[in-house]
Amino acid sequence: MKKPVLLFLLAVTSTAWSAAPRDLAEAYAAEASRQAPGFKASPQRGAEFYAKRFAVSDKMPACSACHTDSPARPGQHAVTGKAIKPLAPRAEAARFSDPAKVEKWFRRNCTEVLGRECSAAEKADFVSFVAEGL
Amino acid sequence: MKNTLLIACAGLALSLPARADSLPLPADAPPSFKAECGGCHLPFPPALLTAPDWKRVMARLDxxxxDNASLDETTRREIEGFLVRHxxxxxxxxxxxxxxxLTRTEWFLREHRKVPDGIWRDARVKSASNCAACHTRAEAGSFREREIVLPGAGKRERD
Incomplete structure (x- = not known):
């Protein structure tokens, strides 16, 4: 992660302020625009990313393996069977309110599903799709 | 006299519950235990594995x-200490x-010996470690027989 976003996230977590998903998407978009000037988060690209079969992992080939085809629906862990609450804040208010938690799960799930960490641009698109819909 | 005492002791032993149906989360559980372990599965009661086995689990989180469930060393130690204590x-x-x-111990297998094979393969169960699929109050550390609901089979009949 680039420094300014890290500082932003740290500032947010240290004051225990709950970042709205929109703020989070904007922070990721700001980081992405430093790498690609003019970058704008796209819910449409986020939706395509969410639906894409990366097929890196047998048990978790795509986001939908655990989170179903819609982020607004409850999911189930593909290996352990544990119930997973919906990802979309409109269905589960606490989602995307804790930047450190969001970063942790992007790191873990991107590594598992894509075989690498996600870029700031991918995260910006993803959050804007999941939080705001199409 | 000796015999009476012996019989009394034996009677007491038999009257003790054979099931560990209450496994509340120990009060000294660090928040990281629920946050990290509980992220992907029920944060298992530490009393269901021995200390050497917990150490084995915590030594290979990668x-x-x-799955790669690596933690930073401070958190890893904190959780391991908690598991080993209990x-x-x-x-x-x-x-x-x-x-x-923990689903392979003699205790677990004996407790679950009457569960029909089909239940283990049910998509709603998926894994023997998915306690909450049947133990409806597992999240609260309660595993009482009357709280068991087998997916698709309704309430579990008492023995």
Whole structure:
């Protein structure tokens, strides 16, 4: 992660302020625009990313393996069977309110599903799709 | 006299519950236990594996049953310490295999011997470690028989 976003996230977590998903998407978009000037988060690209079969992992080939085809629906862990609450804040208010938690799960799930960490641009698109819909 | 005492003791032993149906989360559980372990599965009661088995689990988090569940060293130690403090000491809870699985101990197998095969394969269960699929109050540490609902089969009949 680039420094300014890290500082932003740290500032947010240290004051225990709950970042709205929109703020989070904007922070990721700001980081992405430093790498690609003019970058704008796209819910449409986020939706395509969410639906894409990366097929890196047998048990978790795509986001939908655990989170179903819609982020607004409850999911189930593909290996352990544990119930997973919906990802979309409109269905589960606490989602995307804790930047450190969001970063942790992007790191873990991107590594598992894509075989690498996600870029700031991918995260910006993803959050804007999941939080705001199409 | 001796005999009477012996019989009284035996009677008491028999009257003790054979099931560990209440396994509340120990009060000294660090928040990281629920946050990290509970992220992907029920944060298992530490009393269901022995200390050497918990240490084995915590020593290989990068290869955690097919997943990379690595933690920073401070958190890893904190969780391991908690698990070891409350680990099982009885032999019925050893023999969990390698990697250790709490679903393979003599105790677990005996407790679940009457569960029909089809239940284990049910999509809603998926894994023997998915306690909450049947134990409706597992999240609260309660595993009472009357709280069991087998997916698709309704309430579990009492023995």
């Amino acid at each position: 290869r955690h049953y097919g 680990a099982a000491t009885r032999s019925r809870l050893s023999g969990a295999g390698d990697p250790p699985r």
